[in-house]
Amino acid sequence: MQISVLIVLYLLPKIEKIMEDKNRIIIFDTTMRDGEQSPGASMSLEEKTQISRVFDELGIDVVEAGFPIASPGDFESVTAISKILKKSVPAGLARHTKKDIDACYEALRAAPRFRIHTFISTSALHMKHKLNKSPEEVLGSIKEHVTYARKFTDDVEWSCEDGTRTDMDFMCKTVELAIKCGAKTINIPDTVGYSLPSEFKKIIETLINKVPNIDKAILSTHCHNDLGLAVANSLAGVTAGARQVECTINGIGERAGNAALEEIVMAMKTRPDLMPFKTGINTQLLSKASKVVSNATGFPVQFNKAIVGKNAFAHESGIHQDGMLKNRNTYEIMTPESVGVKKTSLVMGKHSGRHAFKDKLTDLGYSNITDDVIQTAFGKFKILADKKKHVYDEDIAALVDDSLIREENVIKLKSLKVFAGTGEPQKADMTLEVYGEIKKSSETGDGPVDAIFKCIKKLYPHEVNLQLYQVHAVTEGTDAQATVSVRIEEMGKTTVGQAADTDTLVASANAYLNALNKMIIKRKKTAPPPSSSVSQREQKLKGI
Numbered sequence: 001m002q003i004s005v006l007i008v009l010y011l012l013p014k015i016e017k018i019m020e021d022k023n024r025i026i027i028f029d030t031t032m033r034d035g036e037q038s039p040g041a042s043m044s045l046e047e048k049t050q051i052s053r054v055f056d057e058l059g060i061d062v063v064e065a066g067f068p069i070a071s072p073g074d075f076e077s078v079t080a081i082s083k084i085l086k087k088s089v090p091a092g093l094a095r096h097t098k099k100d101i102d103a104c105y106e107a108l109r110a111a112p113r114f115r116i117h118t119f120i121s122t123s124a125l126h127m128k129h130k131l132n133k134s135p136e137e138v139l140g141s142i143k144e145h146v147t148y149a150r151k152f153t154d155d156v157e158w159s160c161e162d163g164t165r166t167d168m169d170f171m172c173k174t175v176e177l178a179i180k181c182g183a184k185t186i187n188i189p190d191t192v193g194y195s196l197p198s199e200f201k202k203i204i205e206t207l208i209n210k211v212p213n214i215d216k217a218i219l220s221t222h223c224h225n226d227l228g229l230a231v232a233n234s235l236a237g238v239t240a241g242a243r244q245v246e247c248t249i250n251g252i253g254e255r256a257g258n259a260a261l262e263e264i265v266m267a268m269k270t271r272p273d274l275m276p277f278k279t280g281i282n283t284q285l286l287s288k289a290s291k292v293v294s295n296a297t298g299f300p301v302q303f304n305k306a307i308v309g310k311n312a313f314a315h316e317s318g319i320h321q322d323g324m325l326k327n328r329n330t331y332e333i334m335t336p337e338s339v340g341v342k343k344t345s346l347v348m349g350k351h352s353g354r355h356a357f358k359d360k361l362t363d364l365g366y367s368n369i370t371d372d373v374i375q376t377a378f379g380k381f382k383i384l385a386d387k388k389k390h391v392y393d394e395d396i397a398a399l400v401d402d403s404l405i406r407e408e409n410v411i412k413l414k415s416l417k418v419f420a421g422t423g424e425p426q427k428a429d430m431t432l433e434v435y436g437e438i439k440k441s442s443e444t445g446d447g448p449v450d451a452i453f454k455c456i457k458k459l460y461p462h463e464v465n466l467q468l469y470q471v472h473a474v475t476e477g478t479d480a481q482a483t484v485s486v487r488i489e490e491m492g493k494t495t496v497g498q499a500a501d502t503d504t505l506v507a508s509a510n511a512y513l514n515a516l517n518k519m520i521i522k523r524k525k526t527a528p529p530p531s532s533s534v535s536q537r538e539q540k541l542k543g544i
């Protein structure tokens, strides 16, 4: 083995090593797997690449990169993420089938260390109605598939889906068996977000007290937020002895979402008196991670969201402001700086050069972007600085995010003129580049946005339902940039597009185009996998 390889292996965060510290909590992020299961939250490969870099820097221990068997696109992104992560351990999800586990292994194998996460339902309801299997058959499946997954790695996680509605004696049997077959992490999902903190705590305590080989595995929580209790349940699990928490940035995930990573981490950091636990998270990057995920999914973060919401550190009332000025502790339980929130600062003006702009981007956390994107964003910055009195950090971030989005588009806006106002019907004149070809159209509509969307439809004929059209101001003032979010739906698949501009109508056109471009990528991504790819993988596995 080469010395450089040895050094890399030495630096990797060995889960066993981490667990020598009894109060260390493993943070397992599932933003790109469970989070992506939120309707409309699909992320492109480019976006997942960007998120992975931030997660690695953030100090997440295990990153669940996707569900490789689900689609060729998922397989491709898990492979790409496995190559990007330097410190975090990549994981992939697999049902109890050999094909799922094979696909997981194939997608992850490029990483020096990886985790296979396999699961099956254990509640009476799921076993009967979803799986049509008896408890004995489920036990047989655990034995077969955990043992099979262990052929590929010693880092196997096993989950009992719908765990919190599972008979406790049966759960103890399944957990004991999974550990016996080699699972090193046992995850207890509250799949439907039904549990209460006292109940979840009891489940973890019972497993610790009743499963004879429980000391051979790490217990993990995976709580959904249907009753708004995901974070409370996860923390109850940790106080009872769980040492891994599965969570997502901004709490995104199936239905009402998963436990929010930033809330779990900051709760433990802020209340060590009651929760003397540690994580490996660099909390100063939480705000950045939240923004990157919000931009990628197109899901805006609610203003009053704990830790990362726009108002999380804003003090509006006179009494609070007065108290804050006298002593910050009066109304502040953690500092905005501790989660990476900086006071909005005025940045460069129209005379600032490219070099200063690039430095600013590094300051704002954009360290891995291409020169092309910097060049495009810089051009936009110059135009913005001419139009807008004050250019803020948020403006610069919106410009770069916008340029990153536009880089991968196959349909691009070249020019737009809109005639709006009272009296005349509103009209849009538009030029688009569609797969390299320049096309022009002029349409009237019921309002300027309708006219714009009609032009796009004329120039690139398609049938989608517009599900959401939303405008937000990036900063304050009438000259502020607007961020527009658009969600479209086609045959049950949804995509979200975003764009920013001082001209709301230009942002609207670009946001719609972005959603449409993502839909084009999604059409390709969800095409069924070529049957040969699985048999090729099977062939390779024969050598193991």
Ligand code: KIV
Pocket: 034, 119, 159, 160, 161, 162, 187, 189, 190, 191, 192, 222, 224
């Ligand atoms: O919620 C759930 O049960 C899951 C499992 C696949 C772990 O996401």
Ligand code: ZN
Pocket: 034, 189, 191, 222, 224, 254
């Ligand atoms: Zn889940």
